[in-house]
Amino acid sequence: xxxxxxxxxKRKENQQVMKRILRFIKPxxxxxxxxxxxxxxxxxxxxxxxxxxxxxxxxxxxxGRVDFGSVKTMVTAIAAATAIxxxxxxxxxxxxxxxxxxxxxDLRNASINKIQKLPLSYLDAHPSGDLVSRVxxxxxxxxxxxxxxxxxxxxGVLTIxxxxxxxxxxxxxxxxxxxxxxxxxxxxxxxxxxxxYQHFQSQTAVRGEQTAYIxxxxxxxxVVQAFGYERRSLEKFDEVNGRLQETSLKAVFYSSLTNPCxxxxxxxxxxxxxxxxxxxxxxxxxxxxxxSIFLSYANQYSKPFNEISSVVTELxxxxxxxxxxxxxxDEEDQVQEKDTVLVSDGxxxxxxxxFRYVPDRPLIENFTLDVKPGQRIAIVGPTGCGKTTLxxxxxRFYDVNGGSIQVSGQDIRNVSRKSLRQNYGMVLQETWxxxxxxxxxxxxxxxxxxxxxxxxxxxxxxxHSFIKRLPDxxxxxxxxxxxxxxxxxxxxxxxxxxxxxxxxMLILDEATSSIDTRTEIRIQAxxxxxxxxxxxxxxxHRLSTIREADVILVMKxxxxxxxxxxxxxMAQKGxxxxxxxxxxxxxx
Numbered sequence: 001x002x003x004x005x006x007x008x009x010k011r012k013e014n015q016q017v018m019k020r021i022l023r024f025i026k027p028x029x030x031x032x033x034x035x036x037x038x039x040x041x042x043x044x045x046x047x048x049x050x051x052x053x054x055x056x057x058x059x060x061x062x063x064g065r066v067d068f069g070s071v072k073t074m075v076t077a078i079a080a081a082t083a084i085x086x087x088x089x090x091x092x093x094x095x096x097x098x099x100x101x102x103x104x105x106d107l108r109n110a111s112i113n114k115i116q117k118l119p120l121s122y123l124d125a126h127p128s129g130d131l132v133s134r135v136x137x138x139x140x141x142x143x144x145x146x147x148x149x150x151x152x153x154x155x156g157v158l159t160i161x162x163x164x165x166x167x168x169x170x171x172x173x174x175x176x177x178x179x180x181x182x183x184x185x186x187x188x189x190x191x192x193x194x195x196x197y198q199h200f201q202s203q204t205a206v207r208g209e210q211t212a213y214i215x216x217x218x219x220x221x222x223v224v225q226a227f228g229y230e231r232r233s234l235e236k237f238d239e240v241n242g243r244l245q246e247t248s249l250k251a252v253f254y255s256s257l258t259n260p261c262x263x264x265x266x267x268x269x270x271x272x273x274x275x276x277x278x279x280x281x282x283x284x285x286x287x288x289x290x291x292s293i294f295l296s297y298a299n300q301y302s303k304p305f306n307e308i309s310s311v312v313t314e315l316x317x318x319x320x321x322x323x324x325x326x327x328x329x330d331e332e333d334q335v336q337e338k339d340t341v342l343v344s345d346g347x348x349x350x351x352x353x354x355f356r357y358v359p360d361r362p363l364i365e366n367f368t369l370d371v372k373p374g375q376r377i378a379i380v381g382p383t384g385c386g387k388t389t390l391x392x393x394x395x396r397f398y399d400v401n402g403g404s405i406q407v408s409g410q411d412i413r414n415v416s417r418k419s420l421r422q423n424y425g426m427v428l429q430e431t432w433x434x435x436x437x438x439x440x441x442x443x444x445x446x447x448x449x450x451x452x453x454x455x456x457x458x459x460x461x462x463x464h465s466f467i468k469r470l471p472d473x474x475x476x477x478x479x480x481x482x483x484x485x486x487x488x489x490x491x492x493x494x495x496x497x498x499x500x501x502x503x504x505m506l507i508l509d510e511a512t513s514s515i516d517t518r519t520e521i522r523i524q525a526x527x528x529x530x531x532x533x534x535x536x537x538x539x540x541h542r543l544s545t546i547r548e549a550d551v552i553l554v555m556k557x558x559x560x561x562x563x564x565x566x567x568x569x570m571a572q573k574g575x576x577x578x579x580x581x582x583x584x585x586x587x588x
Contacts, residue, residue, distance in 0.1 A: 017323050021146075024106055028099045035095040039154040042088035045081040047162045050296035051170075052078045058289035096150040104143040107325055111135045119334040120397045121357070129212030134328050137211065138204060138321035145318020152311045156304035163301040167294065171286055174294055177276045178301060181269050188261045196313050199251035201320040206244045208324070213240055255313040266303065273298035335399055335413070342415040344408045344423040344504050346373035346535035348394070354402035355393060355558075363389055364558035367403070371551075376536045378546035380579065381555035387539045390555075391507055394537065396420055407505075425498035429510035431490040438467055439474040441493055445501045453500060460530070461496035462522050463489070488516065495523065499530065506536040552576065 025032065056074035060067075115123075115131065123131075167175040217224060217233055224233055277291045286294075353367040364386045371377055379387045392398050393405060396412050405412050412420050433441050442457060443449045449457075454474065458464040466489055470476040478484055485493075498506070508527065528548070540546045547566045554562035554569065554576045562569055562576050569576040 013323070014319055017319050017326060020326055021103075021319075021322055024103045025099060027106075028102055031095040031099050035092055035099070035150060036154060038088040038092040038095065039158055042085050042092060043155055043158040043162050045085040045088065047159070047166050047297075047300070048081050049078055050293045050300070051166065052081065053296065054287075054289035054293035056289075057292055058287050092155075093151065096147060099150060100143050100147040103146065104139050107139050107142070107322075108135055110329055111139070111325060114329050114331070114333075117333040118331055120392070122331055127209075127212030127216065129215030130208040131328070132215065133208040133211035134324050137207060138324050141204070141321040142318045142325070145314040145321075148311050148314045149318070152304075153308060153315075156308045156311065159300060159304045163297050167297050167301075170290055170293055171280070174273060174276050174280060174286075177272050178269055178298060181265070181272060184265050184268070188265055196251060196254045196316045199247055199254060200317040201323070202247040203244065203251050204317075204320050204324055206240065206247055210237075210240045210244055213237060251317070255317075266299070269301065270295070270298045338414050338416060340410070340415045340419075342407060342410060342412075342419040342423060346504050347371065347408050348505070348535060349406045349409075350403070351406070352403035353393065353400050353405060355389060355398065355400050357389075357398075362558065364393075367558065367560065369553070369560070371535055371537075373535055374533050375551060376531055376538065376549045378538045378540060378549035378552045379555060380540065380546065380552060380576065382579075385555040386558045387555060388509060389558075391426075391509055391537065391539065394507065395424060395426065423503050424505050424507055425501055425503045426507045427491075427495050427498050427509065431487070431494050433478060433490055433493060435480045436477065437472075437474065438470070438476050438478065438493065441478065442474075442496045442500055444497055449500055457496045457500035460499040460526050461492050462526065463492035463496045466492070492523075495526075499526070502530065502534075504534055506531060506534055507539075508536065509539040554579075 277294045281291045348371040350369040355364040356362045
């Protein structure tokens, strides 16, 4: 009973997925109609050939009774029908490919657009490799199944219907033999389809898991090798690969039953028609030519069942893959934003802010802060106290659970995210560069920047000297995430990117953590010039770098426990003083 209920639910899910696929196909209805017409013309021309061949045979039976004129007419008609079939199939293939690859393109566009709209919490909680697998591998598999469906399903169904029609017109009694054996073909197709879907669904899920793991291992290969994790990473990969092998073998096993089973049914139909037709011909019920027509039609009638069974198997796989893509598209977007544009004067106010990543684990509670325009706010505290979380809230990567954050008197939930983020310049400890030239990476936030502006920003970030030493200077290509330059050089380019835009507010989250001490002193001087008249939030673990801040916020467990400038906090001899002095204590 439970199995039946699950089967019903699964059937309903499949129907929903098919409806959504049809919505993606709808814009290409014209190509679909042309494809259907070409399939009908192709099938009609193909089915006409056996009749023409049968008539030609009847014109040649009997010694000295060959009607060469009629045979020649039949041969010409056969050639014409074959040419029409070939042309119709060519147009059919063009239309089917157009539909398939346009739908695949639209699905990928929809997926990428969706990823842009997803809240950061979703991306943090899901492996990037699994998302890549859905957008690339699953859409590819879906496209293959869709193409097979259009190419073989249309023609297969039309061939079955057309063949039955032609056979009835020649001899209804022998046609009855074929019809009686048809349920056997349908039973075989249904049995295979039922058992393949669940295995193909498992296969796509495990394949996504494997892609995510491979992506993770490649990105972290230096750490893997540094900690001697190679053997354990291989064991983990073998475990995932073993599960993929198991699900793939089951899926392939059931799908591979298609060919032998349907061929067996085909041969049964062919033998039954041959036997019934021969007996009927002996008593003069049909001519030899008509018998040849029936044998040819019996073969043509059975063949589509073979193809349709294969198509159904592929469609099950395609539906499973489409379902995974639709699951991504069905995720809730980040909270809809307003169209209001923010013009900031640098005044930032946090009023009774509360936030938690996990519902039952509070992180920031009743946090209140008022930052005047142009102030430099340093945020310090032990790991996990909420420093980076506060930055995420200021940039609205996450929305507060309680209270509000206001910039220039406007709640940031009432302005567009784009305009909010354009008012911030952000340099993180984790650098990110795209594959492209040095110039393109510096001008990422201001693509229309002139050469002089890019160079001035690089000089301000003390990156100009190392860029000039590169083979092609500012036109030097860097690989994905800047893999062919050092970590410190990557951070200098990220700093230059902010120097180019110079927004009214700055966020520096361990911005000089990968830079040598001498360069850091220069960068700090450049930052000091850049921060003049700009509201700045500075997150730092090296407390010596934030001594000049106007206000230092000392955070612990999501609360501000101390607040003031460096000298006043040191005089209090509290938590900040302990943190500051601990940096200079000798370790045992």
